Amino acid sequence: MAPNIIEGDIASGELEIADNNQNGNEWLKQGFGTKAIHVGQEPDPHTNAVIPSISLSTTFKQSSIGVHKGYEYSRSSNPTRSAFEETIASLEKGRHALAFSSGSATTATIVTSIGNGGHIVSVNDVYGGTNRYFRQVANTQGMDTTFVDLFDPSGIEAAFKQNTKLVWVETPTNPTLRLVDIRMVARIAHKHNAIMVVDNTFMSPYFQNPLELGADIVVHSVTKYINGHSDVVMGVAITNNSEIYKKLKFLQNAMGAVPSPFDSWLASRGLKTLHLRMKQHQKNALEIARFLEKSDKVVEVIYPGLESHPQHKLAKKQAKGFGGMISFKIRGGFKEAKLFLESTKLFTLAESLGGVESLAEHPAKMTHASLTAEHRHAVGVTDNLIRLSVGIEETEDLLADIAQALDKAVR
Numbered sequence: 001m002a003p004n005i006i007e008g009d010i011a012s013g014e015l016e017i018a019d020n021n022q023n024g025n026e027w028l029k030q031g032f033g034t035k036a037i038h039v040g041q042e043p044d045p046h047t048n049a050v051i052p053s054i055s056l057s058t059t060f061k062q063s064s065i066g067v068h069k070g071y072e073y074s075r076s077s078n079p080t081r082s083a084f085e086e087t088i089a090s091l092e093k094g095r096h097a098l099a100f101s102s103g104s105a106t107t108a109t110i111v112t113s114i115g116n117g118g119h120i121v122s123v124n125d126v127y128g129g130t131n132r133y134f135r136q137v138a139n140t141q142g143m144d145t146t147f148v149d150l151f152d153p154s155g156i157e158a159a160f161k162q163n164t165k166l167v168w169v170e171t172p173t174n175p176t177l178r179l180v181d182i183r184m185v186a187r188i189a190h191k192h193n194a195i196m197v198v199d200n201t202f203m204s205p206y207f208q209n210p211l212e213l214g215a216d217i218v219v220h221s222v223t224k225y226i227n228g229h230s231d232v233v234m235g236v237a238i239t240n241n242s243e244i245y246k247k248l249k250f251l252q253n254a255m256g257a258v259p260s261p262f263d264s265w266l267a268s269r270g271l272k273t274l275h276l277r278m279k280q281h282q283k284n285a286l287e288i289a290r291f292l293e294k295s296d297k298v299v300e301v302i303y304p305g306l307e308s309h310p311q312h313k314l315a316k317k318q319a320k321g322f323g324g325m326i327s328f329k330i331r332g333g334f335k336e337a338k339l340f341l342e343s344t345k346l347f348t349l350a351e352s353l354g355g356v357e358s359l360a361e362h363p364a365k366m367t368h369a370s371l372t373a374e375h376r377h378a379v380g381v382t383d384n385l386i387r388l389s390v391g392i393e394e395t396e397d398l399l400a401d402i403a404q405a406l407d408k409a410v411r
């Protein structure tokens with residue numbers, strides 16, 4: 001490899017592909033929890049420290065010009081970041097992973113990769129920040145987006161144009177937890193030579209692996225379940241496609257939205273218990289969803305794990321579980337929803353999701369307040385809708401908290 005002239009710059013023709021699967025296929029046979037704990041997390045070869053150190057150095061010694069151990073400058077590559085990328089790639093069943101400073105920075109980098117003049121197809125209830133990026137940033141860079149109802153398969157093909165480069169979906173969606181058939185949309189995207197991206201934040205790699213269903217790129221807001229402790233903002237993209245990887249790796253360095261070594265290390269630590277956390281998130285969510293469904297103080301419960309969910313069958317087909325997010329409509333309106341949210345003691349009134357602690361929020365006035373009233377109405381974000389991020393506390397305690405808050409809110 002020729003020496004780089006600009007510090008930390010990677011000339012696109014000279015990329016060395018870090019194949020995250022190169023260390024043999026041994027771990028391919030191993031289970032999720034084993035990979036989460038061991039892949040990319042070998043003891044430090046110099047000290048035998050069981051937990052890899054945090055590598056804070058911004059620069060790395062070269063033994064001769066251009067001769068080094070794969071690290072030159074920390075924006076381009078950092079050992080602690082590489083360790084996280086290796087683990088998450090194995091868990092998403094991908095060859096390559098790239099970490100970013102937030103889920104939103106991941107989105108920005110991927111969107112930039114399609115270039116001026118590209119067209120994007122997305123779901124009408126995609127994450128608010130992603131919607132904002134498509135509508136208010138990508139449009140200024142010469143890209144335009146068509147938002148469609150991807151639950152109605154007949155309307156999808158009509159949204160494609162000659163220049164459609166990217167299809168961006170989330171499943172389940174937020175906050176109405178509707179599902180998109182990944183396999184079906186991937187087929188349509190590929191027929192039109194478009195790249196299919198799935199934002200897998202809500203499911204985590206433990207419950208859903210979109211690459212296996214035909215997606216080209218999986219993205220996560222690591223901020224949520226992957227880190228899992230509500231103390232890191234970070235993002236990641238995973239792919240099996242070396243061309244896509246090369247382009248994104250170039251942009252990761254060129255745009256520079258990289259996570260710090262400390263955040264990368266915390267995210268690796270979080271990842272080691274993802275399997276245990278997801279099991280408990282789901283156990284609690286299913287019991288709470290069933291409890292809410294029986295309550296006469298609730299008019300509708302939306303949880304893909306309930307038989308009453310209109311896409312329960314699809315949920316069972318494309319995912320290995322249903323996750324920890326529940327939305328429900330309380331009997332009454334805004335007043336009752338507000339009273340409920342003021343009355344819970346374990347469920348904290350806050351935005352975000354995916355942490356060990358239970359959270360509750362009011363989408364219409366909080367996470368989805370930037371949507372127009374019309375848009376909120378179209379995607380079913382009503383004033384009596386409440387979203388729960390069910391944590392991993394003891395089930396009985398969470399049930400008791402919900403019961404007492406419902407009693408206070410609805411009489």
Ligand SMILES: *Cc1c(COP(=O)(O)O)cnc(C)c1O
Pocket residue numbers: 102103104105127129130170174199201202220221222223224233234235
């Ligand atoms: C939070 C979130 C994002 C954005 O991630 P940040 O880390 O907050 O930038 C993207 N998609 C989904 C589904 C999210 O929940």
